[in-house]
Amino acid sequence: MSVKNIGSTVEILLVEDNPGDVRLTIEALKESKILNNLNVVDDGIEAMAYLNKEGKYKDRPHPDLIILDLNLPRKDGREVLEEIKEHKNFKRIPIVILTISEAEEDILKTYQLHANCFITKPVDINQFIKVVKSVSNFWFSIVKLPPDGE
């Protein structure tokens, strides 16, 4: 079991089906002072396959942080959240919900399912980039991430 050491690369899993948002996220994270690797899947089924290291994901690194959209094809983000947070090996992974929804019921429900935080995706591109940078700054320089326990 190893704690994330200063200098090691942070592995991020982005679960997002909108290619524009994926590209913006990549751009925003490129400018981060902290070394990070962004791994992307575009639906809920692929997200679980990634975590379970199934098939083509068998050598993918375990994520230190998950950025999760709620509205996903094939398997909804809310289901993915619930599954991850009930799983003995995955529940420790911080999940940042990043979604267009601002519905109060969505916000409440995702916190009840133990999402680590809920962020509404800004429509404005510059704001979007600013938000992703804030996520990276807070979660990679201020917070202590869980050890990966593998």
Place this chain on the structure above:
Amino acid sequence: MSKSNVMKPVEILLIEDNPGDVRLTKEALKKSKIKINLNVVRDGVKAMDYLCKHGKYKSKPKPNLILLDLNLPKKDGREVLADIKDSDSLKMIPIVILTTSLAENDILSSYNQHANCYINKPVELNKFFKVIRSIELFWFGIVKLPPNRLISK
């Protein structure tokens, strides 16, 4: 869509027994541009009394965010975390662990117990201020907190 009140203050519950750290946190939050009410309890038993609105805490508002030290008298912070995150009426409240412990076991078990994030308390004054400021900017500026309207029951 709920109507936005003339900005209600954000309610923070600080669960911390070290008076110096309490004072520093108060100082750090004074500089905030948003209106913050900092409520402080100094042990784990009082923390649960506060959240369950027992006795003198019966009119206290439910917090929008909890800052929780792990090492507390009377009832350990690790137990407080478990109690809150197991409670249907409290589990949605974001909990920021703010502790001197760097023990891997503490970090892992806090996340397993659904702490929202884990932060090591800096010893150095300016770093401490910076951390409180970062918490404030992130949790009150970027994040959407669980709606008051739905949690204040």
